[in-house]
Amino acid sequence: MRWPCQEQDDQMTDLDTDTKPSLFPVSFRYQVLPEDRQHVREIVESTGFFSAAEVDVAVELVDERLAKGEASSYYFVFAELDGRTVGYSCYGPIPATVASYDLYWIVVDRDCQGRKYGRILLEESERLIRAAGGRRLYLDTSSRPQYQPTRAFYEHFQFRCEAVLEDFYAPNDGKVIYVKVL
């Protein structure tokens, strides 16, 4: 499934200082635990950016991973701060491709935005994908004005807009497909 990958506006405030190390180091966790259903729900809801249906889809990806384990096509990176899960990314290999991956979500809890965790999660995801043999990372987002900060975030990190599918999500809500060669 394709999903509009999201970033929050607040993270954009740090873009001009993105060469500085984060002042708030996080640890990564890759294992998906049953309690991540609740973590993901809370993180995604906290942003105020997503509909109830979108929140449900975010949790469903966790369910899929919990049900199928490594055989799932969904991989997660959780960012933890003092034992608290404050954000995550979700990505996975695209079936029938040699080395293409999809980035489905990067979401950071509203309390923790503006601290470059979005960038840190993106970079860690890219590192893991490249280590696994991935060479092209795709993501989809919306063409609506609400998503302009999302698009700017990814463009800042060298994602290139490769296509726009007009009216894909709804009338006047197109799908914008970005790619980054890793």
Added chain:
Amino acid sequence: MRWPCQEQDDQMTDLDTDTKPSLFPVSFRYQVLPEDRQHVREIVESTGFFSAAEVDVAVELVDERLAKGEASSYYFVFAELDGRTVGYSCYGPIPATVASYDLYWIVVDRDCQGRKYGRILLEESERLIRAAGGRRLYLDTSSRPQYQPTRAFYEHFQFRCEAVLEDFYAPNDGKVIYVKVL
């Protein structure tokens, strides 16, 4: 999951006579049965067009539908001729869209190609999608020369190439995205 939708070369031979009614009327079946795992495997293998991995994916979509029933995102139309299943299409609504659908597969058994069953399955799928509220039908295929007849088939039936993602499947094997407004 996105998958390169396929048509067989032999069906192209009828394109210039596509206004004639089929000489070989078929009946449609929409219910998915356990024996369709074997039907789908045999039909897809018969074409000689698909890899073993692609055959497995075709069967997995049947499994998904059998496991989840109507809650699955995969819908099927089977074409039957004198009780024999000779081809099928698989399509489904695209999550998070208002009225967009994906056409995943149209495949006709090699023995029965050249009889417009591909066209008939396409038209029946479009009718069902439109009746269900779908207004945009997407399909993906490959940019490789082997798929030129596939692309010509869909272009003949008013699908429009909306984007090409270079090197998506593999180096020099891009994804071509078609759309038809229903």
